[in-house]
Amino acid sequence: MTIVSIREAKNRLTALARQVENGETIVVTRNGRPVFDLVPHQPRKGLRWEAIDAFKAKHGITTIAPFVAEDFDDPLPDDFLLRPLPPDA
Numbered sequence: 001m002t003i004v005s006i007r008e009a010k011n012r013l014t015a016l017a018r019q020v021e022n023g024e025t026i027v028v029t030r031n032g033r034p035v036f037d038l039v040p041h042q043p044r045k046g047l048r049w050e051a052i053d054a055f056k057a058k059h060g061i062t063t064i065a066p067f068v069a070e071d072f073d074d075p076l077p078d079d080f081l082l083r084p085l086p087p088d089a
Contacts, residue, residue: 001024002024002025002027003026003027004026005029005030009026016038025039025040026038026039
């Protein structure tokens with residue numbers, strides 16, 4: 001792992017990019033404190049559907065849709081926020 005100042009990184013960006021392409025991580029600092037890392041690019045891989053299916057089978061999950069009550073979007077009573085909480089809450 002190479003550590004360089006932000007000024008040095010600005011002046012040597014092409015050389016640092018070559019190091020990163022070879023798998024090295026570069027830590028860029030400002031006033032001696034790490035600010036960011038230059039790391040090799042990793043393309044996003046997306047969801048692994050087979051892993052999701054295996055997890056669902058292992059835990060007996062048949063659907064991933066959450067339960068929504070029939071009255072979910074019904075209007076609330078006018079005094080809803082004015083009621084005291086139940087004693088067990």
